Amino acid sequence: MGRFILRRMLFVVPSLLGLLVLTFVMLRVLPNDPSAALAGENATPAQIAAVRTAYGFDQPIWKQFAVYLKQVVHADLGTSIVTGRPVVADIALRLPATIELTFCALLFASAMGIPIGTLAAVWHNSVFDHAMRIVTVGGLAIAAFWFAIILQLVFSMSLDWLPLRGRISVGMPEPAPVTRLLLVDSLLAGRLGVFRDALLHLVMPALTLSLGGLASIARFTRAGVLDTLQKDFVGYAEAAGYRRSRIIWVYVLRNSVVAATTQIGLLFGALISSAVAVESIFDWPGIGSYAVKAILTSDYKAILAVTLVVGVIYAIVNIVVDIVHALLDPRVAESL
Amino acid sequence: MQRRLFLVGSLAAATASHMGGFRMARAQGRPGELVWADNLPGGLDPHVIFDVPMQFYMLNIYDQLYKYEGNPPELKPWLASGHTVSPDGRTWTFNLRDAKFHDGSPVTAEDVVYSFRRMLATKRGPSAAFLPVLPPEKVKAVDAKTVQFELDYAYQPFLSAMPLVCIMNPRLLKANEKDGDWGQPWLASNAAGSGPYMLDAASYKPAEALDMKRYESHFMGWTHNPRPIDIVRCRDIQETTTRVNALLRGDIDATDSYLPTDQVERVLRAKNVRVIKDETMRVMVIRMNNKKPPFDNVNFRRAMSHAFNYRGFISGVLKDYAVRNAGPIPQNLWGAPKDLKPYEYNLDLAREELAQAKAQGAPIDREIEIHIQQQLAQTTQAAQVLQQDLRKLNVNLKIAPNLWPNLVSSTAKPETTPDMWVHWVSTYFVDPENWIGQMYDSQFHGTWKASSWYKNAKVDQLLREARSSSDQAKRQALYEEASRIVVADAADIWIYNTVQIRGISARVEGYKFSPVGSGAEFRYMSLAS
Numbered sequence: 001m002g003r004f005i006l007r008r009m010l011f012v013v014p015s016l017l018g019l020l021v022l023t024f025v026m027l028r029v030l031p032n033d034p035s036a037a038l039a040g041e042n043a044t045p046a047q048i049a050a051v052r053t054a055y056g057f058d059q060p061i062w063k064q065f066a067v068y069l070k071q072v073v074h075a076d077l078g079t080s081i082v083t084g085r086p087v088v089a090d091i092a093l094r095l096p097a098t099i100e101l102t103f104c105a106l107l108f109a110s111a112m113g114i115p116i117g118t119l120a121a122v123w124h125n126s127v128f129d130h131a132m133r134i135v136t137v138g139g140l141a142i143a144a145f146w147f148a149i150i151l152q153l154v155f156s157m158s159l160d161w162l163p164l165r166g167r168i169s170v171g172m173p174e175p176a177p178v179t180r181l182l183l184v185d186s187l188l189a190g191r192l193g194v195f196r197d198a199l200l201h202l203v204m205p206a207l208t209l210s211l212g213g214l215a216s217i218a219r220f221t222r223a224g225v226l227d228t229l230q231k232d233f234v235g236y237a238e239a240a241g242y243r244r245s246r247i248i249w250v251y252v253l254r255n256s257v258v259a260a261t262t263q264i265g266l267l268f269g270a271l272i273s274s275a276v277a278v279e280s281i282f283d284w285p286g287i288g289s290y291a292v293k294a295i296l297t298s299d300y301k302a303i304l305a306v307t308l309v310v311g312v313i314y315a316i317v318n319i320v321v322d323i324v325h326a327l328l329d330p331r332v333a334e335s336l
Numbered sequence: 337m338q339r340r341l342f343l344v345g346s347l348a349a350a351t352a353s354h355m356g357g358f359r360m361a362r363a364q365g366r367p368g369e370l371v372w373a374d375n376l377p378g379g380l381d382p383h384v385i386f387d388v389p390m391q392f393y394m395l396n397i398y399d400q401l402y403k404y405e406g407n408p409p410e411l412k413p414w415l416a417s418g419h420t421v422s423p424d425g426r427t428w429t430f431n432l433r434d435a436k437f438h439d440g441s442p443v444t445a446e447d448v449v450y451s452f453r454r455m456l457a458t459k460r461g462p463s464a465a466f467l468p469v470l471p472p473e474k475v476k477a478v479d480a481k482t483v484q485f486e487l488d489y490a491y492q493p494f495l496s497a498m499p500l501v502c503i504m505n506p507r508l509l510k511a512n513e514k515d516g517d518w519g520q521p522w523l524a525s526n527a528a529g530s531g532p533y534m535l536d537a538a539s540y541k542p543a544e545a546l547d548m549k550r551y552e553s554h555f556m557g558w559t560h561n562p563r564p565i566d567i568v569r570c571r572d573i574q575e576t577t578t579r580v581n582a583l584l585r586g587d588i589d590a591t592d593s594y595l596p597t598d599q600v601e602r603v604l605r606a607k608n609v610r611v612i613k614d615e616t617m618r619v620m621v622i623r624m625n626n627k628k629p630p631f632d633n634v635n636f637r638r639a640m641s642h643a644f645n646y647r648g649f650i651s652g653v654l655k656d657y658a659v660r661n662a663g664p665i666p667q668n669l670w671g672a673p674k675d676l677k678p679y680e681y682n683l684d685l686a687r688e689e690l691a692q693a694k695a696q697g698a699p700i701d702r703e704i705e706i707h708i709q710q711q712l713a714q715t716t717q718a719a720q721v722l723q724q725d726l727r728k729l730n731v732n733l734k735i736a737p738n739l740w741p742n743l744v745s746s747t748a749k750p751e752t753t754p755d756m757w758v759h760w761v762s763t764y765f766v767d768p769e770n771w772i773g774q775m776y777d778s779q780f781h782g783t784w785k786a787s788s789w790y791k792n793a794k795v796d797q798l799l800r801e802a803r804s805s806s807d808q809a810k811r812q813a814l815y816e817e818a819s820r821i822v823v824a825d826a827a828d829i830w831i832y833n834t835v836q837i838r839g840i841s842a843r844v845e846g847y848k849f850s851p852v853g854s855g856a857e858f859r860y861m862s863l864a865s
Contacts (some may be wrong), residue, residue, distance in 0.1 A: 036745035036748070037745075039459075044467070045781075083378060083524060084378075084384060084524030085524045152581060153581075156585065160585075164581055164585055165582055166571075170588075295739075297378070
């Protein structure tokens with residue numbers, strides 16, 4: 001198992017390098033010269049040229065990449081041309097918000113999706129199954145930004161149950177940053193008021209983000225359970241007199257969720273990248289809204305950094321999914 | 337995407353308001369605290385960043401030698417008690433008042449010298465206005481309270497550009513300097529000013545949040561405002577729909593000042609909030625690349641100028657929250673001729689001009705391209721209005737989405753500059769130089785402001801003369817003459833001067849608008865209890 005993890009991690013390095021090369025080339029081949037943005041709105045051509053030389057944009061692209069790579073190896077993602085701060089510092093502020101949001105969305109999606117999928121399989125072709133199909137297809141098709149605005153109008157503007165935007169109420173002092181996950185930090189600091197406030201702020205964005213995930217988890221679980229129900233051991237267990245609920249929720253489900261686990265892992269990465277719209281509408285200070293700003297302002301160091309960070313998350317999640325697979329299904333562990 | 341959001345947002349809003357309206361019981365913000373939800377500047381170093389939101393930050397956290405007040409803006413001595421200028425217009429001497437930085441140390445002439453040298457050394461931000469005329473070593477402290485500037489040549493807009501330069505505390509910056517970087521990385525998230533408000537650096541999250549506390553020992557004192565606001569919390573909200581919802585809900589006290597017209601109606605209908613409208617100095621213009629055929633033909637450019645439906649755009653799209661502007665200088669600023677006739681929308685005239693252009697051999701049949709700024713819906717709308725009418729004239733206009741940084745770099749050369757593109761020229765400093773001077777003097781070719789590549793020796797000469805003269809009446813006459821020529825040459829299509837619209841909570845009192853800083857000067861404001 002240890003060797004397996006090590007091998008998987010070694011594979012990650014070339015994929016991340018490939019990702020960086022691709023993003024770097026794409027950003028710099030486009031007719032997009034950051035010097036103009038850097039020099040400011042009233043800059044003269046001479047000023048822009050000076051900036052170009054100062055930042056090395058007049059160097060050949062491979063040379064620029066070599067310089068950048070050297071920085072990255074030293075865990076330095078450069079300075080944002082917009083905020084003037086180290087990109088690492090800006091991402092450190094924003095990534096935890098996205099992780100918290102994505103994690104909660106996924107938790108919700110799994111907690112709802114797996115039981116719904118299982119029930120749909122057990123009662124397949126029933127009214128429930130058809131209803132679930134409509135809801136999940138809808139969930140996949142529904143536009144997140146539309147759903148988000150409707151949630152805001154109903155629960156925030158009309159009913160006044162939930163906060164409209166942001167991660168914490170304006171003016172509420174934040175707990176000391178330990179993990180920068182507000183839910184965790186507020187509990188660590190023993191500040192239940194902040195915990196409650198942060199949780200309320202999370203509800204609508206997490207619900208919106210979970211929509212697509214919920215649908216696909218439910219569908220994968222349904223397919224998995226349906227498949228397992230045909231297996232001989234199910235008949236054996238029934239013949240042996242096990243309770244139906246135990247057979248389904250313990251034996252069948254454990255044998256069926258492997259596919260869903262892979263799906264959940266992939267979803268984590270996908271949700272992080274699709275958090276962009278949700279973060280914008282709910283003003284969630286995460287990495288999605290940061291990426292949008294970076295693109296609009298040609299802040300190429302920030303764009304590269306976000307790509308790299310999302311790439312690393314994908315890689316980590318993939319490894320974790322493999323490990324979870326092995327834990328869920330000993331046969332997988334043996335074949336490693 | 338954003339435009340789609342607006343549409344969906346307003347649709348949904350309309351539905352919801354029919355569902356029984358919003359409950360507005362919540363108190364606005366916390367007592368004594370103002371929540372200001374305008375855009376935040378890109379970074380916090382005003383010598384490096386020079387965008388529109390930076391002006392509001394500069395006004396509150398820093399002081400400058402001179403400052404603009406009111407609408408139309410008037411230049412007033414601020415940290416300086418006044419100035420003198422030598423007869424040749426090259427030596428400028430400023431006397432300082434007694435003022436203290438936020439750490440309690442006095443503001444001295446040496447600090448002013450340091451600040452100007454630092455600003456010039458960054459080669460970014462506002463330095464563009466000074467680099468051509470002011471060598472760093474020509475800024476000198478005559479004594480503790482007197483600063484002298486010696487310009488390379490007489491340059492009258494020098495004084496108008498004074499409010500661009502924040503005076504900084506060198507002791508703080510030097511303590512945080514590394515390898516001669518002038519403390520730039522440090523100042524990107526900190527402040528070193530003397531302004532009426534102090535930055536709470538711990539609260540700063542880029543593009544998200546920034547808190548300010550009142551500086552009680554500000555040199556201007558607080559006698560003008562019996563109930564000043566002690567804490568201002570600035571929050572950047574990305575989506576306009578969310579911003580307006582937050583205002584209606586009482587979460588924030590003010591939106592940005594570019595409220596889209598469909599959202600204005602929502603604010604007008606709601607209680608406890610109001611809409612503030614002020615004509616500013618920000619001209620919308622469709623640029624034409626005068627060096628690319630057929631745009632090198634004056635008749636073709638005039639045809640384009642007659643083909644834009646000005647009234648349709650201003651009334652239909654902007655619901656009349658804009659003022660038609662005949663030329664490049666905002667019509668509410670001196671130097672804009674009062675009798676200048678704007679181009680009228682008239683397709684018959686456009687056809688005549690087109691026929692003349694064709695007779696002169698202009699390639700009027702080629703497809704032309706207009707570049708819009710993707711995240712600014714109005715630039716698309718303007719392009720679509722033009723496209724529709726050009727179709728009737730058999731001119732094929734293609735709309736190409738683009739982004740500001742790309743557009744700026746493409747304007748470095750005539751070959752890469754788009755046929756047409758849409759943007760605004762905002763108030764960086766209040767002088768015709770900011771508009772007509774930098775837009776149509778050919779010495780600025782290669783900058784985005786001069787991206788029409790217009791060249792007219794007479795105009796060049798008029799603008800250069802206006803720049804160096806110290807006689808205001810003479811300058812006005814020169815700018816007026818230059819405006820008439822540029823408009824007759826149809827160098828660009830000038831559309832309107834902006835009316836800024838801000839949604840603001842009814843509890844905010846003392847709001848004073850000025851085109852510089854868009855009215856976000858907190859020292860005047862108070863909160864009704």
